[in-house]
Amino acid sequence: MTLWYAMTEDKDRASLRKLDRRLRKAQKTRQDRLPEDRTRLPNTSMGLALRLGVELVTGLAVGGGIGWLLDQWLGTLPLFLLLFFFLGAAAGIMNVFRTAKEISLAAELDEENGNGDATDSGQ
Amino acid sequence: MAQGHSPLAQFEIHKLVEISPIGGVDPSLTNSGLFMIIVATLVTGFLVVGMRQHAMIPGRWQSMAELSYEFIANMIRDNVGSEGRRYFPFIFTLFMFILFANLVGMVPYTFTVTSHIIVTFALAAVVFIGVTLIGFARHGLGFVKYFVPDGVPGYLLVLLVPIEILSYLTRPISLSVRLFANMMAGHTMLKVFGGFVVSLGFIGGWAPLAFIVALTGLELGIAFLQAYVFTILSCIYLNDAVHLHH
Numbered sequence: 001m002t003l004w005y006a007m008t009e010d011k012d013r014a015s016l017r018k019l020d021r022r023l024r025k026a027q028k029t030r031q032d033r034l035p036e037d038r039t040r041l042p043n044t045s046m047g048l049a050l051r052l053g054v055e056l057v058t059g060l061a062v063g064g065g066i067g068w069l070l071d072q073w074l075g076t077l078p079l080f081l082l083l084f085f086f087l088g089a090a091a092g093i094m095n096v097f098r099t100a101k102e103i104s105l106a107a108e109l110d111e112e113n114g115n116g117d118a119t120d121s122g123q
Numbered sequence: 124m125a126q127g128h129s130p131l132a133q134f135e136i137h138k139l140v141e142i143s144p145i146g147g148v149d150p151s152l153t154n155s156g157l158f159m160i161i162v163a164t165l166v167t168g169f170l171v172v173g174m175r176q177h178a179m180i181p182g183r184w185q186s187m188a189e190l191s192y193e194f195i196a197n198m199i200r201d202n203v204g205s206e207g208r209r210y211f212p213f214i215f216t217l218f219m220f221i222l223f224a225n226l227v228g229m230v231p232y233t234f235t236v237t238s239h240i241i242v243t244f245a246l247a248a249v250v251f252i253g254v255t256l257i258g259f260a261r262h263g264l265g266f267v268k269y270f271v272p273d274g275v276p277g278y279l280l281v282l283l284v285p286i287e288i289l290s291y292l293t294r295p296i297s298l299s300v301r302l303f304a305n306m307m308a309g310h311t312m313l314k315v316f317g318g319f320v321v322s323l324g325f326i327g328g329w330a331p332l333a334f335i336v337a338l339t340g341l342e343l344g345i346a347f348l349q350a351y352v353f354t355i356l357s358c359i360y361l362n363d364a365v366h367l368h369h
Binding site: 047050051054055057058059061062063066084087088090091092094095 | 285290292304
């Protein structure tokens with residue numbers, strides 16, 4: 001009886017070790033997955049328009065706001081407001097460009113994965 | 124409900140419990156504060172009660188609690204990698220708070236906490252400051268390199284570095300405006316069409332009523348989607364700070 005018990009325990013240990021190895025391997029492949037493999041934002045036409053619009057407007061608003069605050073502080077009213085307004089516009093356009101690039105990259109990836117219609121059927 | 128006819132009356136803040144100001148700050152309990160407490164209680168209740176049995180084979184509530192856990196855990200792993208795991212508690216709290224605030228706001232006669240820009244901006248500011256501090260803590264002054272694009276000649280850096288910094292500074296604004304605008308627009312639209320139902324009466328009121336039903340479904344979707352968008356963008360910002368690339 002004890003012998004039988006020991007034998008099954010041995011077998012259990014071996015299978016546990018095997019399971020452990022498999023778990024470790026699975027965990028490693030999960031960890032190795034790069035952050036580039038992003039969960040992507042769902043794209044609706046309305047959502048896209050809003051996202052890009054918000055990016056552009058906040059660029060202008062933040063740029064203008066910082067410029068105005070600097071002017072208030074230094075008493076040079078139109079100087080920094082104008083300068084930062086244009087810098088903010090550039091930052092906004094850059095944000096829009098980056099977002100758009102990300103969206104088209106996501107669409108390309110979807111097409112490569114064979115579900116090209118996923119971008120316009122979602123939402 | 125005399126003032127309730129304005130579609131914007133739902134966003135008014137009332138003091139429920141007056142507390143005298145402490146050091147110039149008015150700590151009175153408002154309807155917004157009350158609903159934040161309700162939301163926090165609901166999230167805690169949902170998770171604690173859901174996980175009370177912690178069974179091997181989960182029941183309905185436990186499944187939902189585990190589902191939300193895994194949803195955020197996967198999101199962090201996909202967007203930040205395994206280094207992001209230590210930030211899980213914060214991201215999870217953020218997601219659950221926004222999601223429940225949005226959903227609680229869908230119940231008639233409630234107040235939508237996330238329809239006020241100061242609330243969403245406070246959330247976004249915490250994310251922004253936290254991410255910036257994490258960036259500096261992990262990379263020291265090397266985090267400054269995040270604002271210097273690669274392979275650009277020196278004279279252009281004078282122009283590009285301020286633009287990059289400005290673009291970085293727009294993050295909390297765009298993050299908070301996106302959530303607040305979606306919630307406020309949706310709730311205003313519901314109220315406006317609700318007004319149409321009343322003013323068109325029994326004969327003409329059915330069309331806007333049907334529209335409200337459809338809109339409520341859409342708003343439920345948006346409530347979830349915006350919580351998701353806020354959280355995933357926080358993850359992406361966190362990834363930029365942890366891995367230092369665009």
